[in-house]
Amino acid sequence: MLVLPVKVLDIRSTEPVAMISHKTASNLKFRHTMIINIKNEFTDKSFTATPVVAEGMIEDGVIGISQYDSEWLNIKDGENVVVSIRRSPVSIDYIKTKMKGNNWSQNEIYAITNDISRRTYTSLEIASFALTSQFQGYSSQETADFAKAMAECGNQFDFQEKAFDKHSIGGIPGNKVSLLIVPIVAAAGLLIPKTSSRAITSPSGTADSMEVLADVTFSPEEMTEIAPKARGMIVWNAPLKLSPMDDIVIGVKKFLDIDPQEQMMASIVSTKIAMGIDNMVIDVPTGAGSKMENQKIALDFAHKFIGLSRRVGIDTEGMLTLGSHPLGRNIGPALEAKEALEILEGKINESVLNKSAELAGTLLEMGGLASPSNGGKVAKEVVKSGKALSKMQEIIEAQGGEKSIKSSDIQIGAYSHTIKSARNGYVYEIKNLVTKKVCAAAGTPSTKRAGLVIHVRMGDFVKKGDSLITIYSDSETKLSSAIQIATNNTPVVVEGMVLRRVKLEG
């Protein structure tokens, strides 16, 4: 164990780096496979790193760490940290037990969650945890225990009244329904403190779209002030630190391209526990190109999810929704915010409104504000009356945005290109995956004003030369690479009624 002053390095890396000299390493009794623990001298905040031992880059008796890690420790350049060889946490042994097929006890789950949340695992150990979760699965009890443990290891909130929420498992481009559901439900009188993620690979997360209209980044203290104001909010979940474990595990899961189902359910539900949610509706889009390719899988998931929610005291209903193609016309942060406002302004009345009203309506029924099966109708009336729009303006104001913003005020990418149909025929397919790729090439989600507009709907008859989609971007280069993708593999497939003639061969 050594007490060493920190040198904050202007350094970025995927793994936490701790840079020490050969001499410091030898004082630490460095061995090749050593893992070290770096701890704030005065608090129990620490993290695990695999050191880089370098000569001529860092002085003896100093440890170099990144800006991010120094902030994690709440340590400034020159202040001391305690550096020691990390002993393998006991909870690592529990992962081995699970590999052998044993179930975890509640205490074991808490220990694993706590150790990961506090950054005592290396990324290889996190991979081991994630893959073991993937292969062995969790029992219902384990899943519920994880949800509770993950919530306990993060910030928790209590709004002192019934809180409602809607969650979508995602995967469908253009799914801007939260921007409608929140104002509808809040306008009807229920509290809906919605936390949302940003997009990683999809064109826009709810937080990305909302950010076009108002701020979404709030500290836990600020959030607790905002939520009761308009009784609805749409804020970014990350700064609230609802589930530190999930934030840590997600990088490894993304990298390995795995998403253990029970772990995913536990982490969704953990954030709802943390936010003090009592009633929830979950949107499970299903269909080709969505996360749940068929209804059987989607139904099974919904049942499991509802069961899990019950176990932790959240009353949940599920809704299987059409997910084989993008929702609505606009895709991309600004374009989706624009479409949502247009609907609230009463300008359009299509599938997005229907889906939003059904989901919002379910919450209204649960909250006793609509009779059974009547929620969707009540929700639509809230939109038609203009109450949902006023509520949205209140929410925007509460989150520091321009209250009077109109859909027409929203700026879209300066460069655009419209792709037209090469033939007469029917719109046979609008592909989720290709749509996402085209948007990514155009600059979403980091470029808010990028995205695309779909001019046609499934089954429409189009003539040669009719507009199919328009791509928007802030950069000519990005636009042309998006066009390239859309040309090679069209997101909108137009076919004649006869798809193929099959003749006897030979």
Next chain:
Amino acid sequence: MLVLPVKVLDIRSTEPVAMISHKTASNLKFRHTMIINIKNEFTDKSFTATPVVAEGMIEDGVIGISQYDSEWLNIKDGENVVVSIRRSPVSIDYIKTKMKGNNWSQNEIYAITNDISRRTYTSLEIASFALTSQFQGYSSQETADFAKAMAECGNQFDFQEKAFDKHSIGGIPGNKVSLLIVPIVAAAGLLIPKTSSRAITSPSGTADSMEVLADVTFSPEEMTEIAPKARGMIVWNAPLKLSPMDDIVIGVKKFLDIDPQEQMMASIVSTKIAMGIDNMVIDVPTGAGSKMENQKIALDFAHKFIGLSRRVGIDTEGMLTLGSHPLGRNIGPALEAKEALEILEGKINESVLNKSAELAGTLLEMGGLASPSNGGKVAKEVVKSGKALSKMQEIIEAQGGEKSIKSSDIQIGAYSHTIKSARNGYVYEIKNLVTKKVCAAAGTPSTKRAGLVIHVRMGDFVKKGDSLITIYSDSETKLSSAIQIATNNTPVVVEGMVLRRVKLEG
């Protein structure tokens, strides 16, 4: 893609490090999760690294890599490498297929093996491969395909005649039988080009013990000259690069403390294919504290192993051996070399000779030099006649050692301590695991002269004050920490005939 001069850094780390400045990173279009490929400008030798982007530590337009990695690329300081963002290898997708339960084709197995061997996987991806192997297992065909692919991706040898080999799956301290089997089999007239590993956590690998008597580190070219000389050899396997994939995967497996059985079998067999082995005997120690805790598991393993060997054209017999306690008296590199020489010199005739003769005898039977079930007897005669000793001297000479070395010439650690029995009783247990820990504390395997001698055998009657073990070390500090471990948890358990009296409670 950038062509950059290399700066060879005096740097050590568990993961490959590539250090670049922020400006270089931005020229590479760095993103947070970027993985890069670093390639020799003129050959196809390359490796994958996650870059560390640092300011003030490395100049713009230069890439810093470790000595090890520069040697891997065969690149000197200042020479150019081609740096590009690594595209995910196609074989990564095959791992996902396997996660879903599909079997691998021969081509897929070759692609995975080749990609890992050429260092295109990150350690997280290797973890994903290893854990998927662990959870999903391999079919017999997959295991055989891996064995062949791993052999093809490394150096391969052909001695133009029948080659024999013995392999032990290890785990038993003091298992110096190869130092006897090789000279016995070679003295009898068969070719036995034995390659052995060094110890990682155990007190001594065969290569560590042999190194006390002669060199064991030879290039592939040197090895092909040595093998025919005495028709027997005991060399370190690593420099022969028989299985580059295994060398890469083993670190991750050790770290995660997993050892997928079929993967382990495939990697053993791959080295035998690479060495052109035709006939083999496999030693499977079984019992408490060994790798195979009971005979059923050991038998199952032996059957699988024999089946796998057959599939790749190696005629193999298995031998389940007593593995619940250390083999022989001496443990540690020098002590084991000493005991092996003592046996060859005819000074002792105990369990080590019996086990060695049985294993060697099996090979003699396979080679037609002994009638069925008579091999052990023939092997013992080869020892008794002094032929095995002369052969060992030939082998030692061929490997650059002192031909005339005697067991009494071998130096043992200068510091020693003998632990005595605290009571009268019978030797009830000699613990593999504690023995290993005591040896490790004393300095094995890196300190050749460290280790311990067991003065008693299972079932012996000992009196209070009789010597149980003597620990040897080159360092007083290490000796005392070894004594501490042996005192807290004795490796030799002495009990009365009555272990415990059980009375009615209450």
